[in-house]
Amino acid sequence: MRVTLDNNCLISLKNNDGEYNEIKALVDMHPTQIILCIPAVAASENQQGGRLHTNFAQFQQFLAEIGCERCELLNPMAYWDISYWDHAILADGEMTSIERKIHGVLFPNIPFEWPEYCKRFGLNSGNGSIDRKWRRAKCDVQAVWCHIYYGGDIFVTQDNNSHKATKKAGLLALGAGEILKPSECLSRLKKVTDI
Numbered sequence: 001m002r003v004t005l006d007n008n009c010l011i012s013l014k015n016n017d018g019e020y021n022e023i024k025a026l027v028d029m030h031p032t033q034i035i036l037c038i039p040a041v042a043a044s045e046n047q048q049g050g051r052l053h054t055n056f057a058q059f060q061q062f063l064a065e066i067g068c069e070r071c072e073l074l075n076p077m078a079y080w081d082i083s084y085w086d087h088a089i090l091a092d093g094e095m096t097s098i099e100r101k102i103h104g105v106l107f108p109n110i111p112f113e114w115p116e117y118c119k120r121f122g123l124n125s126g127n128g129s130i131d132r133k134w135r136r137a138k139c140d141v142q143a144v145w146c147h148i149y150y151g152g153d154i155f156v157t158q159d160n161n162s163h164k165a166t167k168k169a170g171l172l173a174l175g176a177g178e179i180l181k182p183s184e185c186l187s188r189l190k191k192v193t194d195i
Contacts, residue, residue: 018158037150
């Protein structure tokens with residue numbers, strides 16, 4: 001069983017909040033009972049205080065601090081000023097098509113393309129800084145894309161956006177398997193394994 005944790009789960013591990021105990025239990029199950037996966041795009045997410053990781057090694061250190069250094073990393077699609085190039089893959093048309101569909105489900109009111117987003121919100125697309133809201137949406141979409149592309153069975157998130165009925169149904173139709181909160185995932189795994 002392949003289980004993917006989103007960035008919100010990693011933050012809960014760091015802060016010891018949310019469903020920390022359930023997430024920690026999932027981490028402890030790797031790799032003997034499940035394969036726990038982390039989309040490498042989490043390294044590109046805005047961190048507390050709005051800062052970003054300055055390099056991928058810093059993200060790997062963060063994973064070690066929260067006990068996730070042995071989890072399988074899933075490389076996202078390569079995007080300038082978002083991806084870490086040694087931890088991303090070049091996309092083809094089919095990959096981009098699925099990504100657009102995921103974006104349409106999760107963020108129908110946020111333009112998919114950065115220049116279009118800038119135009120809509122009156123931002124300068126060439127100032128070298130990506131707006132936090134657009135970055136967050138791109139990273140969330142890439143996290144789900146990684147889960148689907150790499151054959152994940154359960155996508156674990158505490159983000160309520162993914163748990164809305166219409167959004168969950170749309171993601172499941174795209175091949176997301178199951179989308180569960182950490183406690184739901186742990187309960188589900190107890191039913192199918194000898195935990």
